[in-house]
Amino acid sequence: MNNYKLLTPGPLTTTATVKQEMLKDRCTWDDDYKSVTQTIRKQLLELAQVTETDYATVLMQGSGSFVVESVLTTAVGEEDKVLIITNGAYGERIVEMAKVLKLQHAVYSVPYNEPPSPLEVKVLLENDATITHVAIVHCETTTGILNPIHEIGSVVKGLDKTFIVDAMSSFGGVPMDLKALGIDYLISSANKCIQGVPGFGFVIAKIKELEKCKEQARSVALDLYNQWEVMKLDGKWRFTSPTHVVAAFAKALEELVEEGGIRARYERYANNNRILRTQLQALGFNAYISEGLQSPIITTFLFPYEGFSFDHFYNAMKKAGFVIYPGKLTDVDTFRIGNIGDIHEDDMKSLCKVIENYMVVIKK
Ligand SMILES: *Cc1c(COP(=O)(O)O)cnc(C)c1O
Numbered sequence: 307m308n309n310y311k312l313l314t315p316g317p318l319t320t321t322a323t324v325k326q327e328m329l330k331d332r333c334t335w336d337d338d339y340k341s342v343t344q345t346i347r348k349q350l351l352e353l354a355q356v357t358e359t360d361y362a363t364v365l366m367q368g369s370g371s372f373v374v375e376s377v378l379t380t381a382v383g384e385e386d387k388v389l390i391i392t393n394g395a396y397g398e399r400i401v402e403m404a405k406v407l408k409l410q411h412a413v414y415s416v417p418y419n420e421p422p423s424p425l426e427v428k429v430l431l432e433n434d435a436t437i438t439h440v441a442i443v444h445c446e447t448t449t450g451i452l453n454p455i456h457e458i459g460s461v462v463k464g465l466d467k468t469f470i471v472d473a474m475s476s477f478g479g480v481p482m483d484l485k486a487l488g489i490d491y492l493i494s495s496a497n498k499c500i501q502g503v504p505g506f507g508f509v510i511a512k513i514k515e516l517e518k519c520k521e522q523a524r525s526v527a528l529d530l531y532n533q534w535e536v537m538k539l540d541g542k543w544r545f546t547s548p549t550h551v552v553a554a555f556a557k558a559l560e561e562l563v564e565e566g567g568i569r570a571r572y573e574r575y576a577n578n579n580r581i582l583r584t585q586l587q588a589l590g591f592n593a594y595i596s597e598g599l600q601s602p603i604i605t606t607f608l609f610p611y612e613g614f615s616f617d618h619f620y621n622a623m624k625k626a627g628f629v630i631y632p633g634k635l636t637d638v639d640t641f642r643i644g645n646i647g648d649i650h651e652d653d654m655k656s657l658c659k660v661i662e663n664y665m666v667v668i669k670k
Pocket residue numbers: 315316369370371372374396443445446447472473474475495
């Protein structure tokens with residue numbers, strides 16, 4: 307059995323105590339289990355700094371993309387039109403979903419290493435009054451850029467549109483006040499910054515928005531409205547729920563609180579990222595995203611020299627106990643290193659040491 311650390315954007319390295327929770331079998335219609343679901347739903351609202359009066363959490367089976375698709379198919383009606391902002395593969399996946407779902411949509415795309423402009427969003431919305439929704443990715447995991455959802459949210463709310471944010475790889479690791487950000491639908495999943503294992507995702511939605519979505523979804527299994535209607539009664543999931551994953555997630559939430567909440571986790575991630583960026587820079591690895599736009603989640607590095615073999619590098623890192631991630635850009639050669647999960651300063655430092663040694667050997 308391997309025991310390497312995952313320096314990827316998810317699934318992540320989780321604690322032994324989170325994994326331990328999965329050793330018990332649980333019954334989906336038993337009250338004990340349903341109360342676990344209800345507690346999770348409440349805790350997620352607290353993390354988003356909102357209350358049950360105007361927001362609700364809906365948990366949904368599947369990986370993160372299933373949940374993004376469930377929001378799109380449920381929230382964007384026949385008469386609606388969604389403006390999709392893209393600067394990476396995850397934004398492009400939203401466009402792909404809009405096409406398959408035959409949603410009316412418009413796309414505003416910018417280069418992968420640039421943030422979208424709030425002013426441009428304003429112009430696009432003012433020029434097309436038929437747009438009702440705006441969708442954006444917060445941390446574009448493709449590159450690690452952190453998009454300016456605060457400024458864009460102000461524009462979106464200023465023009466009274468519905469704001470959908472894929473905060474898959476940032477929620478739990480970057481402090482977010484949903485109300486202040488004007489977010490109507492925030493989407494994230496179990497296996498990213500909350501540090502659970504994969505199997506479901508969640509949506510934190512404004513109740514007023516959810517209420518508009520009855521019978522709007524073009525899918526039965528991904529109908530977020532119906533899922534909410536059933537779940538809000540007593541915590542029962544429609545269809546089989548991923549019981550082991552849910553139990554692990556409940557434990558992961560406890561551990562997030564023990565760590566000191568999102569602020570403390572953000573500090574740990576930011577410290578990990580700072581160590582990674584500065585030490586690798588000194589070894590000749592330049593980051594693709596400039597420092598001011600970099601998220602504390604994952605970093606894309608350019609190959610350090612002509613003829614650099616990612617496979618060779620990958621295997622050397624794996625042998626030393628670290629699994630890194632390939633790049634996802636088509637025009638430049640890159641690889642990625644994530645720094646979220648149960649990863650600490652010591653891990654980052656030993657990784658950098660391993661890379662330093664690799665560079666010494668390779669240069670000989
Ligand atoms: C991880 C991730 C997703 C979901 O990916 P899945 O493979 O379906 O879990 C969506 N958006 C972003 C930004 C992500 O980082």
